[in-house]
Amino acid sequence: MTTHSSSKLTFFFPDYTDPIEIAYLDTGISAGFPSPTEDFTEQRLSLDKLLIKNKQSTFFARVSGQSMIDAGLNDNDLLVIDRSIPPSDNRIAVCFLDGEFTVKRLKVEKDGVWLQPANPKYHPIKINEENHFVIWGIVTNVIKRL
Template identity: 70%
Template sequence: MILHKSTNLTFFTPEDVNDSLGALFFDAGISAGFPSPAEDFKEQRLSLDRELVKNKEATFFARVSGQSMIGAGLEDNDLLVIDRSLEPENNKIAVCFLDGEFTVKRLKVQNGEIWLQPENPDYPIIKVTPENSFVIWGIVTNVIKKV
């Protein structure tokens, strides 16, 4: 269910999922180097909600639109997991509401000033001033990518 759509992000809420459901999960390391024997695979169920959502009432998903955070690994169409219950901190990646638009940037807090740092040199750093309408909406905890 789409909750809100803006220029840069589209927000979704987690759906209620039966805890007994989940994708099959094989609890063994999968080698990214040389192939390893397939013995010792233990099959169990894995719920991504249980892995990625720590506070269901305060968690939202948003799809990224744009390239300003590619240096942090956030690319166009990636799905962000955002927790609104977490305290904003320097260097965290945050979803912010700035002058009527949502944006995702790295927070830089220094000497009582807040800066929104993109992770792409083609985009400017944004200094938040008292003239801005500004809210730190939530902290990005995970990103889900398509390969």
């Protein structure tokens, strides 16, 4: 896996040369009362196949900061980002804004595009003609470490 860093995000590009399949319990794991073990069925699961729909356009980035905590994106979480998904209102996107990478929710309104944080301590950013702005991709999944 190769990497590239910016001050806000660290990017990782997937290595598909040796996909790994791990055991997967298809019955679900109870978060309430324990379930009987006789229903146990084991299959094989590839996280590449589950999390990545478009191999050539997918990359990963590690979150740095707290601006998206109310959307479930915390500092050090790993994002799965797909560049082939068209940006649209209410999607969470990785954007390049005035020389820095950021992850925010897109708000498309009549008066323009806003980058909306998911933390009340941060202010929305209105994109204007003076901004150097590029949407790099849409976040499809988040991988957390407990």
